[in-house]
Amino acid sequence: MGDVPDQPDQSDPSLRLLWRHRGGVREEPRSKRGPKQKVSVDEIVDAAIDLADAEGLAAVTMRAIAQRFGLGAMTLYSYVPNRDALLVLMADQVTGRAELPELPADPRKRLELVANLTHDELRAHPWLLEVQDVRPWLGPNMSDRYEWQLQAVDGLGLSDLEMDQTVAVLIGFAGNIARSELMKRRAEQVTKMTEAEWWEANYDTLSEVMAGSHYPLANRVGTAAGEAYQAATDPARELDYGLARIIDGVLAHVGR
Numbered sequence: 001m002g003d004v005p006d007q008p009d010q011s012d013p014s015l016r017l018l019w020r021h022r023g024g025v026r027e028e029p030r031s032k033r034g035p036k037q038k039v040s041v042d043e044i045v046d047a048a049i050d051l052a053d054a055e056g057l058a059a060v061t062m063r064a065i066a067q068r069f070g071l072g073a074m075t076l077y078s079y080v081p082n083r084d085a086l087l088v089l090m091a092d093q094v095t096g097r098a099e100l101p102e103l104p105a106d107p108r109k110r111l112e113l114v115a116n117l118t119h120d121e122l123r124a125h126p127w128l129l130e131v132q133d134v135r136p137w138l139g140p141n142m143s144d145r146y147e148w149q150l151q152a153v154d155g156l157g158l159s160d161l162e163m164d165q166t167v168a169v170l171i172g173f174a175g176n177i178a179r180s181e182l183m184k185r186r187a188e189q190v191t192k193m194t195e196a197e198w199w200e201a202n203y204d205t206l207s208e209v210m211a212g213s214h215y216p217l218a219n220r221v222g223t224a225a226g227e228a229y230q231a232a233t234d235p236a237r238e239l240d241y242g243l244a245r246i247i248d249g250v251l252a253h254v255g256r
Contacts, residue, residue, distance in 0.1 A: 014085035018139040039069050045089045057127040092139030100148045110152040111247045115174040122178035157254035177239045195231035
């Protein structure tokens, strides 16, 4: 039999970069030959985060980040192997900026804290909602976050699998509310109107085109909601209400 050909290295190149400040992994030293390196990986990632905060994720390109440091685009690849790796580094690095507060004794408040921390972070950095097809949860700061989240549900009487699923439900719900808020803000930017202004401007037209249609429940509930929200939706109330019901369900499930 002939020699078996070497298998290509399929390891993720971002992993060593993610863990470059932890354990036995250190950022590989640069060659002493050639000009002195101008920036660090941390500085590159921070610049990408700042750009994403200011202009959105689409603005974050390898060329744009290189230009911020007066580097050639190809030079940047000697720091970060590709844009996907940069996105992973950004997600983990921005997660590490948030201080993980001490968990209160009250189980309800602990679960609220898990969801609210995620919601507030996504509001501050909405581009995180668009980071897809990469695995940022494998980084050290994401790992710290997950450990803290599990501590919040530990001791409730859930199985290990239920602990993981409870965390997923809490942060998934918080993410959906943050996404709704982002869509609402974008709609206002596009239309140059608040929701209340849009409804006022289109009330007569809606009354005309919907004449003869019969929606008794939608009319009653929609009117009550519109008067309370002064808009079609109120994500902040949805967060409070939905989170309370989720926690009610979790605590009922474990018999509290």
